[in-house]
Amino acid sequence: MPDTLQSTVDRQRQYIAGGTMSLNRAITPSKLFVRAKGAYLYDADGNEYIDYHAGFAPYLFGHGDAEVDEAVIAMIRSGASLIGAGTMPWEAEVAELLVDCVPGIEQLQLTSTGSEAVGYALRLARAHTGRDVVVVMQGGYNGCFDYVSYNLMDPRSFVEDHREGDEYPLSVTTAGVPKVIDQTVRAIEFNDLAAAEKVLAKGDVAAIILEPILQNIGIVKPQPGYLEGLRALCDKYGTVLIFDEVKTGFRHALGGYQALSGVTPDLCTFGKAVANGYPMGVIGGRREIMSLCAHPDPKKRVSVAGTYNGHPVNVAAALACLTRLKTREAEVYGGLERLGARLEAGLKSIFEKRNYPTTIVRQGSAFAVYFMDHAPVNWRDVVMNNDMERDIAYRRALIDNGVFHFPVVTKQGSISLAHTDADIDRTIEITEKVVNSLA
Numbered sequence: 001m002p003d004t005l006q007s008t009v010d011r012q013r014q015y016i017a018g019g020t021m022s023l024n025r026a027i028t029p030s031k032l033f034v035r036a037k038g039a040y041l042y043d044a045d046g047n048e049y050i051d052y053h054a055g056f057a058p059y060l061f062g063h064g065d066a067e068v069d070e071a072v073i074a075m076i077r078s079g080a081s082l083i084g085a086g087t088m089p090w091e092a093e094v095a096e097l098l099v100d101c102v103p104g105i106e107q108l109q110l111t112s113t114g115s116e117a118v119g120y121a122l123r124l125a126r127a128h129t130g131r132d133v134v135v136v137m138q139g140g141y142n143g144c145f146d147y148v149s150y151n152l153m154d155p156r157s158f159v160e161d162h163r164e165g166d167e168y169p170l171s172v173t174t175a176g177v178p179k180v181i182d183q184t185v186r187a188i189e190f191n192d193l194a195a196a197e198k199v200l201a202k203g204d205v206a207a208i209i210l211e212p213i214l215q216n217i218g219i220v221k222p223q224p225g226y227l228e229g230l231r232a233l234c235d236k237y238g239t240v241l242i243f244d245e246v247k248t249g250f251r252h253a254l255g256g257y258q259a260l261s262g263v264t265p266d267l268c269t270f271g272k273a274v275a276n277g278y279p280m281g282v283i284g285g286r287r288e289i290m291s292l293c294a295h296p297d298p299k300k301r302v303s304v305a306g307t308y309n310g311h312p313v314n315v316a317a318a319l320a321c322l323t324r325l326k327t328r329e330a331e332v333y334g335g336l337e338r339l340g341a342r343l344e345a346g347l348k349s350i351f352e353k354r355n356y357p358t359t360i361v362r363q364g365s366a367f368a369v370y371f372m373d374h375a376p377v378n379w380r381d382v383v384m385n386n387d388m389e390r391d392i393a394y395r396r397a398l399i400d401n402g403v404f405h406f407p408v409v410t411k412q413g414s415i416s417l418a419h420t421d422a423d424i425d426r427t428i429e430i431t432e433k434v435v436n437s438l439a
Contacts, residue, residue, distance in 0.1 A: 008044070029399065037062075037064045039062055040063075041053075049403060050402060050430075051063070052413035053404055054414040058272040059418075062418025068276045068320045072313050075312050080312035082307070082312070094110070094318050097322045097326070103256075104286075105282075108282055109309065110314075111283060112280065112306060112314070113143075113279060114244075114272065117282055118148060118283075119145045120302075122147055125289070129239070132206060133204045134147050134208075135186045135188060136209060136210075137189070137209075139151070139190070139217045140210060140214055140244075140379075141211075143244075146178065148209070149172055150170050151168060153379070167188060168189070186199050190377070196208065203237065208240075210230075211243075211246075212243050212245065213366075217376075218368030218410040219363050219412055220376050220378065220379075221361070222261070223377060230263075240267060241267075249268075249271070252365075265285065267286070270282040274321060275314055275321055276317060276321045278314045341362075343415065343424050346431070354435065357371065358370065359373065359374055365414060368413065370410070371386055371388075386409065386410065392407065392408075398431065403427055403431070
């Protein structure tokens with residue numbers, strides 16, 4: 001490890017709890033990044049990487065996009081600042097844009113993070129239904145709060161396989177979650193409608209929350225009829241359907257994945273992709289539910305509060321990003337689809353020559369390489385069939401050769417409009433070298 005990296009890591013471990021400001025960013029091998037621009041990352045030792053991590057996927061236009069950054073700079077120079085009282089004119093602008101673009105949003109609130117948006121979505125669902133239980137997906141990720149800190153990517157339940165009916169034993173992902181919360185969480189598999197119905201039929205479920213594509217573990221697509229089935233079940237049992245579109249939102253379509261699927265949730269959450277990486281979260285949905293934020297009865301009113309909600313800098317970025325997506329929709333998504341197809345074809349050509357199973361799954365500009373002989377349908381499928389050792393070795397070797405994928409098994413790759421055909425071709429060339437070395 002270079003001295004510059006080692007000395008910095010030592011300082012971080014001394015002064016920062018856990019060694020990094022978000023424990024989800026801790027990686028092996030350690031990297032000290034100092035700059036990002038377009039489709040590239042740069043570390044302290046002068047190494048350049050073609051970036052497919054994209055800050056956990058929000059950078060549709062690439063790092064440091066000029067149009068978005070110029071809008072932010074203009075907002076700062078205008079004298080706009082954190083006021084902390086009253087309202088500001090651009091709040092209505094960004095709200096109107098979002099309502100116009102996303103089928104499932106009739107009213108909304110802005111937050112600073114996707115995790116906050118999820119927290120408010122669950123609160124609204126509980127207030128609306130008068131119920132407490134939340135259903136989460138095995139292997140899914142819906143933020144950092146207590147009620148969704150379960151069954152993230154834990155293979156132990158499959159080794160023991162001690163399910164109760166179609167539910168899986170709860171596996172908390174962090175210390176400090178009150179034991180009583182276990183009573184209000186259920187975990188089931190993605191793409192399993194029978195399991196969903198058995199849980200919902202108990203009549204105590206306030207909400208079922210899921211990524212409409214399970215992108216926390218790569219690209220696990222909903223099977224035909226799955227999302228439609230969930231919509232029907234939630235209607236039948238009076239449960240709030242929540243789509244967590246922090247990753248799927250705006251990467252796949254201007255209206256989120258819900259626009260592509262034709263299935264409209266009751267509530268939906270979005271994250272930093274709405275502002276091309278600037279801190280932003282959105283909680284929106286049916287007016288009937290969102291109006292609880294202003295219910296005349298204090299006992300029924302849902303509190304949504306945050307000093308930085310709708311911060312001028314973040315809203316400026318969101319306005320620039322959404323306006324560009326809306327006015328150049330075909331250009332943006334057509335360009336991303338073309339780049340995605342180019343990379344997919346190149347990867348398939350490489351892996352078809354190998355004597356071990358590999359499957360590439362792609363949705364537009366998001367993709368995943370699985371070391372198994374079929375596209376997975378849920379987390380159990382991944383745990384039982386994906387070659388985890390080969391997966392992590394592949395990712396680390398790519399990093400060593402100048403292509404940055406997050407070095408954790410199954411994490412998706414994300415292409416931005418900043419990538420060029422030359423970047424894609426160079427990635428394919430490097431990947432072939434890596435695959436040959438691992439064979």
